Amino acid sequence: MDTVAVVGVGLIGGSFALALKRAGFGGAIIGVSSPPVTAAALERGIIDQALPLEEAAARADLVYLAQPIGRILDTLRRLDPVVREGALVTDAGSTKREIVAAASMHLRRCRFLGGHPMAGKERRGVEEAEAELFENRTYALTPLTPTDLDPDFVEWITRIGAVPVILDPAEHDRIVSFTSHLAQLASTALAATVGQHVKEHLEISGPGLADTTRLALSSYDLWRDIVATNTAEIQRALGAYIQELEHIREHLHSRSLEDEFHNGAALARRLRS
Amino acid sequence: MDTVAVVGVGLIGGSFALALKRAGFGGAIIGVSSPPVTAAALERGIIDQALPLEEAAARADLVYLAQPIGRILDTLRRLDPVVREGALVTDAGSTKREIVAAASMHLRRCRFLGGHPMAGKERRGVEEAEAELFENRTYALTPLTPTDLDPDFVEWITRIGAVPVILDPAEHDRIVSFTSHLAQLASTALAATVGQHVKEHLEISGPGLADTTRLALSSYDLWRDIVATNTAEIQRALGAYIQELEHIREHLHSRSLEDEFHNGAALARRLRS
Numbered sequence: 001m002d003t004v005a006v007v008g009v010g011l012i013g014g015s016f017a018l019a020l021k022r023a024g025f026g027g028a029i030i031g032v033s034s035p036p037v038t039a040a041a042l043e044r045g046i047i048d049q050a051l052p053l054e055e056a057a058a059r060a061d062l063v064y065l066a067q068p069i070g071r072i073l074d075t076l077r078r079l080d081p082v083v084r085e086g087a088l089v090t091d092a093g094s095t096k097r098e099i100v101a102a103a104s105m106h107l108r109r110c111r112f113l114g115g116h117p118m119a120g121k122e123r124r125g126v127e128e129a130e131a132e133l134f135e136n137r138t139y140a141l142t143p144l145t146p147t148d149l150d151p152d153f154v155e156w157i158t159r160i161g162a163v164p165v166i167l168d169p170a171e172h173d174r175i176v177s178f179t180s181h182l183a184q185l186a187s188t189a190l191a192a193t194v195g196q197h198v199k200e201h202l203e204i205s206g207p208g209l210a211d212t213t214r215l216a217l218s219s220y221d222l223w224r225d226i227v228a229t230n231t232a233e234i235q236r237a238l239g240a241y242i243q244e245l246e247h248i249r250e251h252l253h254s255r256s257l258e259d260e261f262h263n264g265a266a267l268a269r270r271l272r273s
Numbered sequence: 274m275d276t277v278a279v280v281g282v283g284l285i286g287g288s289f290a291l292a293l294k295r296a297g298f299g300g301a302i303i304g305v306s307s308p309p310v311t312a313a314a315l316e317r318g319i320i321d322q323a324l325p326l327e328e329a330a331a332r333a334d335l336v337y338l339a340q341p342i343g344r345i346l347d348t349l350r351r352l353d354p355v356v357r358e359g360a361l362v363t364d365a366g367s368t369k370r371e372i373v374a375a376a377s378m379h380l381r382r383c384r385f386l387g388g389h390p391m392a393g394k395e396r397r398g399v400e401e402a403e404a405e406l407f408e409n410r411t412y413a414l415t416p417l418t419p420t421d422l423d424p425d426f427v428e429w430i431t432r433i434g435a436v437p438v439i440l441d442p443a444e445h446d447r448i449v450s451f452t453s454h455l456a457q458l459a460s461t462a463l464a465a466t467v468g469q470h471v472k473e474h475l476e477i478s479g480p481g482l483a484d485t486t487r488l489a490l491s492s493y494d495l496w497r498d499i500v501a502t503n504t505a506e507i508q509r510a511l512g513a514y515i516q517e518l519e520h521i522r523e524h525l526h527s528r529s530l531e532d533e534f535h536n537g538a539a540l541a542r543r544l545r546s
Contacts, residue, residue, distance in 0.1 A: 118479045138476045165476060172477065178467045179478035183485045186463045188537035189517045194451045195540030197513060202543055203411045203438060204445065205452035206391045208488045210544055212456045215481045216537035223534065227525050238522040240470060242515055244462045249511040252500050261496065264461035264489035267468030270475055271483055 001152050002027040005060035007053060007075060009033040009041045011121060012092045013066030014129025017046045019160035022131040030056040033126075040126050054082040062153065063110075065091035069099065069225035076102045083110045088150045090115045094176065094222070095229040096142045096169035104144060113150060114142035114169055116176075117162060122217055135161035142169040177233035181226060182241055184215050185234070191216035274425050275300040278333035280326060280348060282306040282314045284394060285365045286339030287402025290319045292433035295404040303329040306399075313399050327355040335426065336383075338364035342372065342498035349375045356383045361423045363388045367449065367495070368502040369415045369442035377417060386423060387415035387442055389449075390435060395490055408434035415442040450506035454499060455514055457488050458507070464489035 004020065006013040009031040017029045031038045031047030038050035057063055057079060065072045072093050079089065087110045093099050096114045103112035118138040121128055139162035143149045149166065157164045167175075191213040194202075227234060244260070251257050277293065279286040282304040290302045304311045304320030311323035330336055330352060338345045345366050352362065360383045366372050369387045376385035391411040394401055412435035416422045422439065430437045440448075464486040467475075500507060517533070524530050 116477075118477060120479055120481070138478075140477050163476070165474065167474060167477070171474070175471055175474050175477045178470050179475065179482050182466070183463060183478075183482045185518070185521055186459055187481075187485050188534055189514060189521055190456060190459045191537035191540040192533050193455070193510075193514045193517045195536050195543070196517075197451050197510070198448055201438065201440060201444070201448050202452065202540075203436070204389075204391060204413050204440070204448045205411075205456075205544065206393055208393070208460075209452050209456045211484050211487045212460050213537070213541045213544060214484045216534075216541040218534070218538075220531045220534035224531070227530065231525055234525065235522055237466075237470070238518060241462060241466045242518050242522070244466045244469075245458070245511060245515050245518070248458055248462055249508055249515070252504055252507065257500065258493045258497070260465050261461055261489075261491070261493035263468055264464035264486070265491075267464040267475075268486045268489040270468070271478065271486060 001025070001061050001156065003030065003060045004028070004062045004064060005030045005032060005056035006047065006064045006066060007032040007056070008065065008067035008071065009037050009047060009126050010066060011124045011126070011128045011133070012117065012119070013064065014041060014046045014126040015119070015131065015133035016064055016066060016092070016160070017041075018129055018131035019134055020156065023156065023159040025156070030060060032056045037126055044126075044129075046126065046129060053079075057082045057087075058084055060084060061087050063087060063089040065089065065093070068222055069093045069095060069229055072099055073102050076106050080107050080109055083107070085109050086111070088113060088153055090153065092117055094180065094226050096140075096172045098229040100142055100144060100169040111148060111150065113148045113153065116140040116142070116172065119162075122214070124219065132161070137162050139164050140172055141166050142172050144169070173230050174233050177230055177237040181230060181234045182237040184218060184223065185238060186241060187213055187215035188218075274298070274334050274429065276303065276333045277301070277335045277337060278303045278305060278329035279320065279337045279339060280305040280329070281338065281340035281344065282310050282320060282399050283339060284397045284399070284401045284406070285390065285392070286337065287314060287319045287399040288392070288404065288406035289337055289339060289365070289433070290314075291402055291404035292407055293429065296429065296432040298429070303333060305329045310399055317399070317402075319399065319402060326352075330356045330360075333357060334360050336360060336362040338362065338366070341495055342366045342368060342502055345372055346375050349379050353380050353382055356380070358382050359384070361386060361426055363426065365390055367453065367499050369413075369445045371502040373415055373417060373442040384421060384423065386421045386426065389413040389415070389445065395487070397492065405434070410435050412437050413445055414439050415445050417442070446503050447506050450503055450510040454503060454507045455510040457491060457496065458511060459514060460486055460488035461491075
């Protein structure tokens, strides 16, 4: 791996470039983004060079797509004619089934490996990029065949401090519909409900409401694409959550509520272990 | 205010005692709790003396009830015959309507002021007590009449760093059904749902799920009493939340979802402003 093209130099793309450099990557990192973004990235030393997609893809051994999902799908549609023969293309999109399907439909001259680093911050953009973003974070990889799993790339994932986890794209999308997408919508819905019913005296609240509504600060921009590419799974997860809430509402005074507290606490502890 | 009896020397009662001392209270603080708890509180210098309720109440100008709600209701039933004439009794329970009603039914020889400090921690118990717990936190006060609002006590609330907010007990219970009780049940239900549907690869999750399920670590012990004393409001809040989630599920692809993200983000920002 000598030359990396990072397409979309935002929080994730910029952090990946910084993390590679910190981990000892000595090759060139080319950024593909809008002029103000690549200017900022060049100034902070995040990328070494800024080029249009066609020129960057022609030179890179690794093409790292860190755009929003809809833009990743667009890029996959026009990448094949310009990509370097045999290069590895990977992405950092939050859903995997549609991206992996688009890649296997459109890419002929290169290999593809779907990826999803489980890292993020409240704020986005290249200004927020940091070399430590992936440290101790899971990095999901969704190869369609074992040969997609480029050992060199997997080693770099490990070197930047992330923990690679290999699974099927559909299984990935089912899991994140609960662990990420449902958590987001539960937080957004909670914040919207509180906002609608508590117009005054919002200061009558403790630190728990702040924790539970932190995700509600997320920007819709990213979520439109996530929802559009994982609709059926998200609907199922929302349905299961609504059913659980109905169950709690109907059993507020029974032992059943105690069971739900135990089940919830068990999951919260598993997450922290 | 010369002598304070803290009934229930746990996280809140212990922290109130420590906060008073740090704020310059020079009188005696008597603890009423089980022997192992008062022993620990005496050793840490949180209380000056341990006595049974009858003896403590006979001496104190201020009786601070920091037990679970069910125990506060019990104490209110047996306090009047033993309390010092004209003393102020206050409490730190998380719901106010039933407590204020019980106080006004049972207390004749003393005054009563309902209170609810919006402070807490994941872990309970006297070991967790800290003098700074109330700093910059809202301290709800729910007087039935203006004369319940003892100026000396309100000044101590301010001196320990808290921000007193005065409101009606029923309005308090309506607000916390959204800002606290719904947030708790939403978090518990989310954790229980994720636990049920994600048996493997829970590591495919980001920091957002940890934030959103932090409240799910809460102990059911405290919540049984909260739910029992605010059932109707909690059912209404759960109903509103379920309706919001149904709306989101039905509008995953419409502009409506964007509106909900905006509404949710607006509340989350209001909380942080």
